[in-house]
Amino acid sequence: MDSIKTKPILVVDDSPHMRMALKEALQKLGHRVVLCENGVSAIEKLHQHEFSLILTDMKMPKMDGLTFLREVRQSIGNLPVLVITGFGTIENAVETMKEGATDYIMKPFSFEILKKAIENILIKAKQNKEILTNNPKMQNIIHIINNLALSDITILIQGESGTGKELLARQIHRLSKRSGRPFVAVNCAAIPDNLLESELFGHEKGAFTGAIERKIGKFELAKGGTILLDEIGEMSMMLQAKLLRVLQEREIDRIGGKDSIPVDVRVIATTNKDLYKECMEGRFREDLYYRLNVFPVNIPPLRERPDDIPLLAIHFMKKFSVSLNKEVQGFSEDAMCLLKNRQWRGNVRELENVLQRAVFLCKGSYIEVDDLLIEDEVMGSVKSGNLKEAEKRLILQTLKDVNGNKTKAARVLGISVRTIRNKLNEYGKNFPEV
Numbered sequence: 001m002d003s004i005k006t007k008p009i010l011v012v013d014d015s016p017h018m019r020m021a022l023k024e025a026l027q028k029l030g031h032r033v034v035l036c037e038n039g040v041s042a043i044e045k046l047h048q049h050e051f052s053l054i055l056t057d058m059k060m061p062k063m064d065g066l067t068f069l070r071e072v073r074q075s076i077g078n079l080p081v082l083v084i085t086g087f088g089t090i091e092n093a094v095e096t097m098k099e100g101a102t103d104y105i106m107k108p109f110s111f112e113i114l115k116k117a118i119e120n121i122l123i124k125a126k127q128n129k130e131i132l133t134n135n136p137k138m139q140n141i142i143h144i145i146n147n148l149a150l151s152d153i154t155i156l157i158q159g160e161s162g163t164g165k166e167l168l169a170r171q172i173h174r175l176s177k178r179s180g181r182p183f184v185a186v187n188c189a190a191i192p193d194n195l196l197e198s199e200l201f202g203h204e205k206g207a208f209t210g211a212i213e214r215k216i217g218k219f220e221l222a223k224g225g226t227i228l229l230d231e232i233g234e235m236s237m238m239l240q241a242k243l244l245r246v247l248q249e250r251e252i253d254r255i256g257g258k259d260s261i262p263v264d265v266r267v268i269a270t271t272n273k274d275l276y277k278e279c280m281e282g283r284f285r286e287d288l289y290y291r292l293n294v295f296p297v298n299i300p301p302l303r304e305r306p307d308d309i310p311l312l313a314i315h316f317m318k319k320f321s322v323s324l325n326k327e328v329q330g331f332s333e334d335a336m337c338l339l340k341n342r343q344w345r346g347n348v349r350e351l352e353n354v355l356q357r358a359v360f361l362c363k364g365s366y367i368e369v370d371d372l373l374i375e376d377e378v379m380g381s382v383k384s385g386n387l388k389e390a391e392k393r394l395i396l397q398t399l400k401d402v403n404g405n406k407t408k409a410a411r412v413l414g415i416s417v418r419t420i421r422n423k424l425n426e427y428g429k430n431f432p433e434v
C-alpha cells in the first residue's frame with residue numbers, strides 16, 4: 001500500500017465548496033491531495049506529477065467529465081479514476097464505466113461511502129500494480145486469478161513466449177496466503193534432463209557419481225510457498241511420471257534417499273506449447289495433463305489485444321525515460337501506428353525491448369518511426385531464418401547508434417562488453433574503444 005499511498009490523489013471539481021470538502025475527507029484518510037477546478041488544468045497536472053488516483057466530478061465547465069476521462073485513458077493509461085456522478089441516473093454511471101472509470105459514487109454520499117470506494121480502488125491497484133492491461137479478456141483473467149489465489153488449486157498458464165506468464169504466476173503467489181513463503185521458479189527447458197530431477201527433488205550424498213554433497217531440491221526449498229514449473233512441456237516422460245506422483249502424494253523422493261519427504265507446495269506450471277496437442281501426440285502424459293490442468297489460464301498473444309499496445313508502450317516509454325535519464329514524452333502518430341500494427345511474435349517482452357532501444361535512440365521529446373525501424377531490418381533477417389546475420393546487424397547497428405561505445409551498446413543489448421568484443425573479433429570488425 002505504501003508506495004501507492006505516498007502518491008497524492010488528484011481531485012477535479014468545479015465547485016470550490018466540494019473541493020474543500022473532498023480535500024478534508026481525503027486528508028482525514030491519510031492522503032495527500034492536489035486540487036484542480038477543471039479537466040484542462042487536471043490534464044496538465046497529470047503530465048507533471050504521478051498520482052495514485054483521480055477523483056472527478058462529471059458535470060464541469062470547459063471540459064466535461066466524460067471528455068476528461070477519455071483524455072486520461074488516452075494519454076495517461078490506466079490510472080484509477082473514481083467518478084462522482086451528480087444526477088443520480090444509472091445511465092450516466094454506466095456511460096462513465098464504459099469510458100473507463102474504475103468506479104463511481106453518486107451525490108450525495110457519506111464519508112463512509114467515499115472511504116470504502118477509495119480503499120477498494122487502491123487495494124485493487126496495488127494487487128494489479130504490475131500487470132497492465134486494457135483488454136477485457138486479460139481483465140477477466142486477472143479477476144479470476146485474484147479469486148483463485150487464495151486456494152491451493154494447481155494452475156496451468158498457457159501462452160506464447162513473452163505474454164506475461166511468469167508475471168501472472170508471481171501475482172498469484174503474492175496474493176496467496178503463501179506470500180510470506182518462498183516463490184521458486186524452475187525453468188524445465190533450461191536444465192538438461194539428467195540434472196533436472198536432482199534440481200527438483202534433490203539428492204543424497206553419494207547418490208550418483210559427482211554427488212559429493214547432499215542437495216536440497218527446489219520442491220523442498222519452496223516449502224510452504226509456490227513452485228513455478230516453467231516450460232513444463234519440455235519435461236521428459238520419465239520426470240513427468242515422477243512429478244505426477246508428487247502431485248498425487250504430496251511427497252518427494254530425493255535421489256538416493258530412503259524415505260519420502262512430505263512437501264507443502266502450491267504448483268503453478270507454464271507452457272508455450274499446446275499441452276493438449278502434446279498429449280494427443282504422445283509427448284505429454286495425459287494423467288499429468290489433467291492433474292495440472294485443474295485450472296487453465298490462457299493468456300492471449302499481444303497481437304490479439306491491440307488495446308494493450310499503447311498502454312504498455314507508454315508504460316515502457318516512461319520507465320526507460322527514467323532509467324536512461326531521457327525526457328521522452330510520447331510517440332509520433334506514425335510511430336504509434338507502427339507499434340499497433342506489428343505482429344509482436346515476442347509479445348510484451350519484445351515490445352519492452354523495442355522501447356528500451358527506441359527511448360535510447362530518441363533525440364527529441366517524441367519517439368519517431370526511425371527510432372523503431374532498425375529492429376525491423378534486423379527482424380527481416382530473423383524472419384529469413386538467419387539468426388547469426390540478425391545478431392550481427394543488431395550489434396553493429398547498436399554500436400553505430402552509440403558512437404562505438406561498447407559499454408553503452410552492451411547495456412542497450414543486455415549482453416556483456418566481453419561478448420561484444422568477441423563478436424566483433426568474429427566479424428573481423430574493429431570499433432575504436434571509447
Ligand SMILES: Nc1ncnc2c1ncn2[C@@H]1O[C@H](COP(=O)(O)OP(=O)(O)OP(=O)(O)O)[C@@H](O)[C@H]1O
Pocket residue numbers: 130131132133159160161162163164165166167168272312348349352
Ligand atoms: N501486462 C503486462 N504489464 C506489464 N508488463 C508486462 C505485462 N506482460 C508482460 N510484461 C513484461 O514483459 C516481460 C515478459 O513477461 P514474462 O517473463 O512474464 O513472460 P513469459 O510469458 O513468462 O515469457 P517466456 O515464455 O518467454 O518465459 C516481463 O518483463 C514482464 O514484466
Ligand SMILES: [Mg+2]
Pocket residue numbers: 165166230
Ligand atoms: Mg517465462
